[in-house]
Amino acid sequence: MQVIKDLLVRLGPDSALVQAALCRHARKQSFNLAFERDQIRISRNGQLLILSKALFVQVPFMMENFDFYFKTMESTLDGLDHVLDFSKPALHRYLKSGIEFYFPAIPEDDVMDAYTFWHTPANCEIVWDVGAHAGASSYYFSIMVGPSGRVFAFEPNEINSEFLMRNIGQHKLQNVVPIKKALSGKGGMARFNMDGSMSAGLSDYLVYTDKNVFRDVETMTLSDACQNLGSVPHFVKMDIEGAEADVIATSRPFLKESPIHFAIREQSQS
Numbered sequence: 001m002q003v004i005k006d007l008l009v010r011l012g013p014d015s016a017l018v019q020a021a022l023c024r025h026a027r028k029q030s031f032n033l034a035f036e037r038d039q040i041r042i043s044r045n046g047q048l049l050i051l052s053k054a055l056f057v058q059v060p061f062m063m064e065n066f067d068f069y070f071k072t073m074e075s076t077l078d079g080l081d082h083v084l085d086f087s088k089p090a091l092h093r094y095l096k097s098g099i100e101f102y103f104p105a106i107p108e109d110d111v112m113d114a115y116t117f118w119h120t121p122a123n124c125e126i127v128w129d130v131g132a133h134a135g136a137s138s139y140y141f142s143i144m145v146g147p148s149g150r151v152f153a154f155e156p157n158e159i160n161s162e163f164l165m166r167n168i169g170q171h172k173l174q175n176v177v178p179i180k181k182a183l184s185g186k187g188g189m190a191r192f193n194m195d196g197s198m199s200a201g202l203s204d205y206l207v208y209t210d211k212n213v214f215r216d217v218e219t220m221t222l223s224d225a226c227q228n229l230g231s232v233p234h235f236v237k238m239d240i241e242g243a244e245a246d247v248i249a250t251s252r253p254f255l256k257e258s259p260i261h262f263a264i265r266e267q268s269q270s
Helices: 002-011 016-028 053-064 066-072 136-145 158-170 222-229 244-249 252-257
Strands: 032-036 039-044 047-052 076-078 081-086 090-093 100-103 126-130 150-154 176-179 188-193 214-220 235-238 261-264
Touching: 016 032, 016 053, 039 053, 047 053, 047 066, 053 066, 066 081, 100 158, 126 136, 136 150, 136 158, 136 176, 158 176, 214 222, 222 252, 244 252, 244 261
Parallel strands: 047 081, 126 150, 126 235, 150 176, 235 261
Antiparallel strands: 032 039, 039 047, 076 081, 090 100, 188 214
16 A cells, blocks of 8 residues: 555546546545645635645645644635635634744644643753744743743754744744754754745654655754753654654663653654
8 A cells, every 4th residue: 555655645646547546535535635736625614724735745634633733723715615725825814812823835733732731841841842843832842931931943954944943933932942953863964844834844753755855954852952052951842754763772871860841742654
């Protein structure tokens, strides 16, 4: 099955075979799927979600989480349809908090309650947001730790990093420090997906790869990052597309001496 998926990914979103396969999958989930110019339009029951064709591999995931996005993100009304347009960079508002952030494409999931289920960062604490994307989670951590705390936002993806900086400025987050490096099981240099999606990560851990969107980035182990930043975090949120296990495994001796609270995002591949 993975061989077939890899073949479809290599063919690209304009392939009739790829479009037929995705449309067939959509019909099984009671969705209507349409390919129009540079967009993919996913609709069901008066709700329309729009993606860029470049993110066609995300279509199964977006159908799986279709209702979640409409429950957590503010949509616009276009005729009879409630629309979420993630096909281009835009400002999006979370329904629960009413806070707006700029995103390059698909917004970050509103899962802060899950991140802070076991430990809620408190005033003056140091938090690492590893896999910060465009900085939505960094914003909430920034509020939690207050002016005397620090949030180090790790985001090596060039596109995501631009939006991270934009949101830091938009919300005047003076206690958020962007780190344009990747946390990994080993230090040095590694290939990183620069497509600007939430699935961007180190090439060694990705199922689907496109050599055209990979660039070399600097990587650090957890202990090396602590040494470079001059402190050990109280809390680390980690969402780095499968590299989490290696980061923890290579940090065990360090963590025995320096306990840290972790919130690690479980990865799933469609």
